[in-house]
Amino acid sequence: MAVYKALTVAGSDSGGGAGIQADIKTFQELGVFGMSVLTALTAQNTNGVHGVFAVPPEFVAQQMEAVLSDLGTDAVKTGMLFDSSIIRTVADKLKEYKVKNYVLDPVMIAKGGAPLLLEEAVAAVKEYLLPLSTVVTPNLPEAEVLTGMKRIETIEEMKEAARILHEGGALNVVIKGGHGTGPQVTDLLYDGDTFIEITADRFDTPHTHGTGCTFAAAIAAGLAQGMSVPDAVKQAKAFITAAITHPLGIGSGHGPTNHWAYNRCEK
Ligand SMILES: Nc1ncnc2c1ncn2[C@@H]1O[C@H](COP(=O)(O)OP(=O)(O)O)[C@@H](O)[C@H]1O
Numbered sequence: 001m002a003v004y005k006a007l008t009v010a011g012s013d014s015g016g017g018a019g020i021q022a023d024i025k026t027f028q029e030l031g032v033f034g035m036s037v038l039t040a041l042t043a044q045n046t047n048g049v050h051g052v053f054a055v056p057p058e059f060v061a062q063q064m065e066a067v068l069s070d071l072g073t074d075a076v077k078t079g080m081l082f083d084s085s086i087i088r089t090v091a092d093k094l095k096e097y098k099v100k101n102y103v104l105d106p107v108m109i110a111k112g113g114a115p116l117l118l119e120e121a122v123a124a125v126k127e128y129l130l131p132l133s134t135v136v137t138p139n140l141p142e143a144e145v146l147t148g149m150k151r152i153e154t155i156e157e158m159k160e161a162a163r164i165l166h167e168g169g170a171l172n173v174v175i176k177g178g179h180g181t182g183p184q185v186t187d188l189l190y191d192g193d194t195f196i197e198i199t200a201d202r203f204d205t206p207h208t209h210g211t212g213c214t215f216a217a218a219i220a221a222g223l224a225q226g227m228s229v230p231d232a233v234k235q236a237k238a239f240i241t242a243a244i245t246h247p248l249g250i251g252s253g254h255g256p257t258n259h260w261a262y263n264r265c266e267k
């Protein structure tokens, strides 16, 4: 039996709904062996981020070295990277180990409003990570920050943002539509040539903590198993739609999604 592996480089969410914990659960559900490099610890629950403890870049490098020099990986997903020194460290290791199948989730702000990426680090994401990425997965506010566009709401504006990020070096761009309005949520995939709209009904729920992390981890899991980018993105959309539409209802705030729904709940 072939064993496919995926590595997440991200922050820990003590509440278990986002970050490293969401990624590992997603890898496991999609049949991929999950590994993790921690960039920061957060004291976090469904009400928000109560504290952040960044890991020194030297120790981020040591973790990446340990995993990549021994186990290797079929895909890497990055999430919360916090500051520019961690970003440079991660970029150096991705290059050193010639990582293929790199999914960049440019996590900036938690749903409760806490910054998970310092402002000084935005330029480093564009300079060091975007050109290495197989797929970049910004939500609408992140796409605005990365492109400098004032407003991204319509499909035409999403297409323009995707073009800019593709020119910035990403091989494929997925602009996620979760922060939009309307009865449907459309994610737009662009490979530099063709646009594919992937749409689902918008589910009315406050329990969307960790949706972006889960979606990007699911893309990485698909790529690790040798899927094409469009197939991996479509599978990821089905995975996150199932996770959102079968909420667990735990915690008193913005609760986590249901990572076992895709495999174990009625569609
Ligand atoms: N209310 C919702 N109903 C259905 N799908 C959603 C909903 N909110 C987000 N999604 C999906 O979840 C994924 C993450 O989207 P988004 O919320 O935009 O990202 P982020 O978590 O990074 O802010 C996307 O695939 C998006 O289409």
Ligand SMILES: Cc1ncc(COP(=O)(O)O)c(N)n1
Residues within 6 Å of the ligand: 010, 011, 012, 013, 018, 019, 020, 042, 044, 079, 080, 107, 109, 110, 111, 116, 208, 209, 210, 211, 212, 213, 214
């Ligand atoms: C450690 C960590 N990483 C990422 C997120 C973003 O979560 P979301 O996927 O809801 O944007 C988070 N809240 N905490």
